[in-house]
Amino acid sequence: MLDSKIPSGSIEKKWTERKFENKLVNPANRRKHTIIVVGTGLAGASAAASLAEQGYKVKVFTYHESPRRAHSIAAQGGINAAKNYQNDGDSVQRLFYDTIKGGDYRAREANVYRLAEVSVNIIDQCVAQGVPFAREYGGTLTNRSFGGTQVSRTFYAKGQTGQQLLLGAYSGLMRQVAEKTVELFSRHEMLDLIIRDGKARGIVTRNLVNGDITSHTGDAVLLATGGYGNVFFLSTNAKASNTTAAWRAYKRGAYMANPCFTQIHPTCIPVSGEHQSKLTLMSESLRNDGRVWVPQKTGDNRNALEIPEEERDYFLERMYPAFGNLVPRDVASRAAKRMCDEGRGVGSSKLAVYLDFAESINRMGEAKVREKYGNLFQMYEKITDENPYKVPMRIFPAVHYVMGGLWVDYDLMSNIPGLFVLGEANFSDHGANRLGASALMQGLADGYFIAPYSVGNYIGLQKLAAIKSDDDSVKATTQAVKDRLEGFKKIKGNQSAETLHRKLGKIMWDHCGMARNEKGLKEAISQIKTLKEEFWNTLWVPQNDHCLSSEIEKAGRVADFIELGELMCLDALERKESCGGHFREEMQTPEGETLRDDANFSHVAAWEFMGDKPKLHKEALTFEFAHIAQRNYK
Amino acid sequence: MKLKLKIWRQEGPSSPGKFVDYDMDHVSPDMSFLEMLDVLNVGLVKKGETPVEFDHDCREGICGSCALMINGNAHGPETGTATCQLHMRRFKDGDSVIIEPWRAKAFPVIKDLATDRTAFDRIMAAGGFISTNTGNAPEANSILIGHDTAESAMDSAACIGCGACVAACKNSSAMLFVSAKVSHLAQLPQGHPERAKRVRGMVTQMDNEGFGNCSNTGACEAACPKEIKLENITRLNREMVRAVFKD
Numbered sequence: 111m112l113d114s115k116i117p118s119g120s121i122e123k124k125w126t127e128r129k130f131e132n133k134l135v136n137p138a139n140r141r142k143h144t145i146i147v148v149g150t151g152l153a154g155a156s157a158a159a160s161l162a163e164q165g166y167k168v169k170v171f172t173y174h175e176s177p178r179r180a181h182s183i184a185a186q187g188g189i190n191a192a193k194n195y196q197n198d199g200d201s202v203q204r205l206f207y208d209t210i211k212g213g214d215y216r217a218r219e220a221n222v223y224r225l226a227e228v229s230v231n232i233i234d235q236c237v238a239q240g241v242p243f244a245r246e247y248g249g250t251l252t253n254r255s256f257g258g259t260q261v262s263r264t265f266y267a268k269g270q271t272g273q274q275l276l277l278g279a280y281s282g283l284m285r286q287v288a289e290k291t292v293e294l295f296s297r298h299e300m301l302d303l304i305i306r307d308g309k310a311r312g313i314v315t316r317n318l319v320n321g322d323i324t325s326h327t328g329d330a331v332l333l334a335t336g337g338y339g340n341v342f343f344l345s346t347n348a349k350a351s352n353t354t355a356a357w358r359a360y361k362r363g364a365y366m367a368n369p370c371f372t373q374i375h376p377t378c379i380p381v382s383g384e385h386q387s388k389l390t391l392m393s394e395s396l397r398n399d400g401r402v403w404v405p406q407k408t409g410d411n412r413n414a415l416e417i418p419e420e421e422r423d424y425f426l427e428r429m430y431p432a433f434g435n436l437v438p439r440d441v442a443s444r445a446a447k448r449m450c451d452e453g454r455g456v457g458s459s460k461l462a463v464y465l466d467f468a469e470s471i472n473r474m475g476e477a478k479v480r481e482k483y484g485n486l487f488q489m490y491e492k493i494t495d496e497n498p499y500k501v502p503m504r505i506f507p508a509v510h511y512v513m514g515g516l517w518v519d520y521d522l523m524s525n526i527p528g529l530f531v532l533g534e535a536n537f538s539d540h541g542a543n544r545l546g547a548s549a550l551m552q553g554l555a556d557g558y559f560i561a562p563y564s565v566g567n568y569i570g571l572q573k574l575a576a577i578k579s580d581d582d583s584v585k586a587t588t589q590a591v592k593d594r595l596e597g598f599k600k601i602k603g604n605q606s607a608e609t610l611h612r613k614l615g616k617i618m619w620d621h622c623g624m625a626r627n628e629k630g631l632k633e634a635i636s637q638i639k640t641l642k643e644e645f646w647n648t649l650w651v652p653q654n655d656h657c658l659s660s661e662i663e664k665a666g667r668v669a670d671f672i673e674l675g676e677l678m679c680l681d682a683l684e685r686k687e688s689c690g691g692h693f694r695e696e697m698q699t700p701e702g703e704t705l706r707d708d709a710n711f712s713h714v715a716a717w718e719f720m721g722d723k724p725k726l727h728k729e730a731l732t733f734e735f736a737h738i739a740q741r742n743y744k
Numbered sequence: 745m746k747l748k749l750k751i752w753r754q755e756g757p758s759s760p761g762k763f764v765d766y767d768m769d770h771v772s773p774d775m776s777f778l779e780m781l782d783v784l785n786v787g788l789v790k791k792g793e794t795p796v797e798f799d800h801d802c803r804e805g806i807c808g809s810c811a812l813m814i815n816g817n818a819h820g821p822e823t824g825t826a827t828c829q830l831h832m833r834r835f836k837d838g839d840s841v842i843i844e845p846w847r848a849k850a851f852p853v854i855k856d857l858a859t860d861r862t863a864f865d866r867i868m869a870a871g872g873f874i875s876t877n878t879g880n881a882p883e884a885n886s887i888l889i890g891h892d893t894a895e896s897a898m899d900s901a902a903c904i905g906c907g908a909c910v911a912a913c914k915n916s917s918a919m920l921f922v923s924a925k926v927s928h929l930a931q932l933p934q935g936h937p938e939r940a941k942r943v944r945g946m947v948t949q950m951d952n953e954g955f956g957n958c959s960n961t962g963a964c965e966a967a968c969p970k971e972i973k974l975e976n977i978t979r980l981n982r983e984m985v986r987a988v989f990k991d
C-alpha cells in the first residue's frame with residue numbers, strides 16, 4: 111500500500127498542521143537552491159513566480175514560444191471558490207463535499223478539503239494581480255453556476271477566464287524574469303528526467319529552435335506539464351498538449367495513477383469530417399441558460415425550429431429533475447450518447463443533441479445573452495456557419511480533461527523524492543470525474559499555495575550534494591535522449607507521426623472512451639501493440655534535426671502516447687467497476703447509471719513501469735468526513 | 745475545391761527564403777485554414793519532403809500562436825478572426841492563396857512561417873504587471889470596481905499577443921499590443937500605484953526591440969483578431985503625458 115503522508119488530526123486542521131510542521135529554509139540560503147519548473151500553465155507559472163518571490167533560483171521551461179501560450183489560456187467558463195458571496199449556503203465544506211461526490215468517491219479526502227480551503231485565497235490573489243473578473247453594478251464580484259452543484263460559486267471573466275488567470279500568473283512570472291530570479295527557457299522541451307541517488311535532480315531538454323540537447327540540474331524538479339487528453343487525437347486540448355514529460359518520468363520510476371480516468375465533456379462542437387484536427391469546447395457555463403434536447407421520435411429529420419415544443423424531449427430535465435441541465439459532465443455525456451444510440455441524434459451525422467437558448471433569449475433578451483456568452487456564440491458560428499441566436503447549437507461529447515496523472519502524496523511529491531507534480535499532470539483531486547471550473551482552481555492552488563510550502567520543506571530536509579554537468583547520471587540521461595532521436599531518424603518510413611496518432615486516437619475512442627468493456631479493452635491492447643510496431647517501422651521524420659521541426663517533436667510525443675494508451679486500457683480493464691467518467695458496461699444500475707464497487711475498488715491504482723508488465727500499487731481511499739453514498743442527481 | 749498555394753519557405757533565421765508553389769486538390773469548405781495546411785503537410789511527408797512549419801496550438805483563437813499573412817492580410821480576409829478560426833468556405837474554387845510569415849524586424853523568422861515574437865515577453869517583463877507577491881492579497885471584495893469599468897478593462901485585456909497589429913502596420917509598430925496591456929491595468933484601481941513606471945518601462949522596451957513608431961493609420965485595429973480598439977492607444981498616450989508630469 112502506498113503512503114500518501116496525510117497529516118493526522120481533524121480534516122479542518124490538517125493543512126494548518128502540515129504548514130506548521132514543515133521545515134523552513136533561511137531566506138539567505140534559498141538563493142543557493144535551484145528549482146526546475148517544467149510548464150508555464152496556471153500551475154507552473156504560479157509555482158515558479160511564488161518560489162522565485164520566496165528567494166529560490168528558478169529555471170522555467172516550456173515548449174511554447176511564450177509562457178502565455180500554455181493550454182490553460184483556452185479555459186473558458188470559470189474558476190470555483192467557496193467565497194459564498196451569493197449568500198446561497200456555500201462553504202468550504204460544501205465545495206469539498208461537491209467535489210468528492212462529483213468525483214464519485216475516488217479522490218483523496220484530505221487533498222480535496224485543502225483545495226476547497228485555499229480556493230478563497232486564489233480569488234484574492236488574482237484580483238490583486240488585476241484579473242478583470244465580472245462584477246455587479248455595485249462593484250462586487252459576481253458568480254455563475256456550473257454543473258454538479260446547486261450554488262453559484264464560479265468566478266469568470268467573460269468566456270475567457272483561463273486566459274485572464276494565466277495572463278495574471280504570467281505577469282507575475284515575467285516580473286520575476288525581470289528581477290532575474292527566474293530564468294526562462296521557452297521553446298525548450300523536456301525529454302527526460304535526471305535521477306541521482308534515487309532523487310530527481312534535473313532534466314534533459316531539446317531546444318526546439320536549433321535542436322540542441324542540454325541538461326539542467328537543480329535541487330528539485332516540478333512538473334506542471336498539463337494533461338494527456340490528446341492520446342485520443344481528437345480532444346478539446348491544444349494541439350501540442352502531450353504526455354511526454356509525465357511519461358518520461360514514469361519510465362524513470364514515477365507511478366502513474368488512475369490513467370484511465372478521462373473526462374468526456376458533454377458540450378463540444380460535433381466532428382464535421384475526416385480532416386478534423388481538434389474539437390472545440392462550448393463552455394459548460396452555457397448549460398446555465400441553454401436547454402438540452404432531442405426530438406421525441408427517432409429518425410426525426412425536420413430542422414430544429416420545425417419541431418414543436420411538445421415533440422421535444424428535454425432529456426436532462428426529464429431524467430434528473432433536481433439538477434436538470436446542470437448534472438455533472440459524465441452524467442450529461444452518457445445521457446447524450448444514449449439519445450444518439452436510440453436514434454434520436456440530430457444534424458447530418460446524427461451524433462449530436464441540441465443546446466437551445468431560445469427560452470433565455472426570450473427571458474433576458476439577446477443583449478444580456480451576448481454579454482454573458484458572446485465570444486462562445488461567435489466561436490460557434492465561425493466553425494459551423496450557423497447563428498446560435500437563431501437556431502439551437504448542435505453539441506456532442508468530446509475528450510476534454512484527464513483526472514489521471516502522476517501519483518503524488520499530500521505534499522504533491524511523487525514517489526521519486528524531489529519530483530513534484532502540479533496541475534492537470536497529477537492525479538490528485540478530482541477522483542473519477544472533475545466538476546466544471548475546478549481545474550483552474552486546482553492548478554492555482556497547487557502553484558500559489560501548496561507547492562511553495564512543500565518544496566521548501568523538502569529542500570529544508572535535504573542535504574544534497576552538488577551535481578555537476580559531467581556527473582554519470584547527467585551524461586547517461588543526455589545520451590539516452592540523443593539515442594532516441596537518432597532512433598526516429600533511422601526508421602526512414604513514409605508515415606507522419608500525425609497519421610499514426612490518428613490511428614491511435616480511433617482505437618482509444620472506440621474502446622476506452624465513453625463506454626468500456628472487457629472484450630473491447632483487450633482488443634484495444636492488442637491493436638495498440640500492433641500500432642506500436644507500425645510506428646517503429648514506418649515513421650518518417652526529417653534527417654535534419656538542428657532546426658524547428660514539428661515532425662521530430664510530434665514523433666517523440668506520439669511514441670509516448672502509444673505506450674500510455676496501452677496502460678490506460680490496462681487500467682480500465684483492471685478497474686472492474688463503473689465510477690464517474692469510467693463506465694464499464696458490465697457494471698451499471700438498471701437505469702444505466704454507474705455502479706461502483708466500494709468493497710473492491712475504493713483505491714487509487716498507481717502503476718509502476720516494469721518493462722512489458724507494469725506493476726499495480728494501491729492507495730486505499732478512506733472517507734472519514736464525507737459520507738460515502740451512491741451519487742444521485744435526481 | 746482546388747487552390748493554388750504560394751508559400752514562403754525559409755530554412756532558418758539566416759537563410760534566404762523564397763516562395764514555393766503547391767497545388768491543393770480536394771479542399772473541403774468545412775476545413776479550417778490550418779487543417780488545409782495539415783493536409784498539405786501529410787502529403788509532403790508521404791513524398792519525403794520537409795513539411796511547412798507554422799505556429800499554432802489552441803486552434804480556437806485564444807493562445808495567439810497562429811500568425812499567417814494570407815494574401816497580404818494578417819490572419820486572412822475575415823475581421824475579428826485569428827488564422828486558426830478561418831475556414832475554407834471563405835475561399836473559392838481556383839483561388840490563389842499567398843501565405844507568408846509576419847514581416848517585422850522585431851519578429852525574425854525562425855523557419856518558414858514561424859517567427860520569434862519573444863520581444864512581446866520582454867515588453868511585458870518591463871512593466872506589464874502589478875507588483876504583488878503571493879500571499880499578501882487583500883480580500884477580493886474589498887476592492888470595488890464598477891461593472892462597466894471591469895468590462896472595459898476586460899476588453900483591453902482580451903489581447904492574445906499574436907502580433908498581427910505589428911504585421912499589419914507599415915511602421916511595424918507594437919502600439920496596439922502595448923496599449924492594450926497599459927490600459928487594462930490603468931483602468932483598474934489595483935494598477936494605479938505603478939501606472940507611471942509601467943507605461944514608461946513598456947514603451948522604452950518597445951522602442952529598444954526595434955518596433956516602429958505609431959502614425960495612427962488604424963491598420964492594427966483592422967487586423968486585430970480580438971478587435972482591440974484604437975482608444976487603447978489614446979489611453980496609452982494619456983498615461984505617457986501623466987507619467988511625464990509625475991517626474
Ligand SMILES: Cc1cc2nc3c(=O)[nH]c(=O)nc-3n(C[C@H](O)[C@H](O)[C@H](O)COP(=O)(O)OP(=O)(O)OC[C@H]3O[C@@H](n4cnc5c(N)ncnc54)[C@H](O)[C@@H]3O)c2cc1C
Nearest residue numbers: 149150151152153182185187188300336533534547549550
Ligand atoms: C477548452 C478547454 C476549456 C477549459 N475550461 C475550463 C474552465 O472553464 N474551468 C476549469 O477549471 N478548467 C477548464 N479547463 C481545464 C483547464 O484549463 C486545464 O486543466 C488547466 O488549465 C491545466 O493547467 P496546467 O497548468 O496543469 O497545464 P497547461 O496549461 O496545459 O500547461 C502545460 C505547460 O507545460 C508545458 N509542457 C508540457 N510538456 C512539456 C515538456 N515536455 N517540456 C517543456 N514544457 C512542457 C507546456 O508548454 C505548458 O506551458 C478547460 C480545458 C480546455 C481544454
Ligand code: SF4
Nearest residue numbers: 903904906907909968
Ligand atoms: S492587439 Fe490584437 S493584433 Fe495586436 S497582439 Fe493583441 S490581439 Fe494580436
Ligand code: FES
Nearest residue numbers: 801803808810828
Ligand atoms: S492557434 Fe491559438 S490563436 Fe490560433
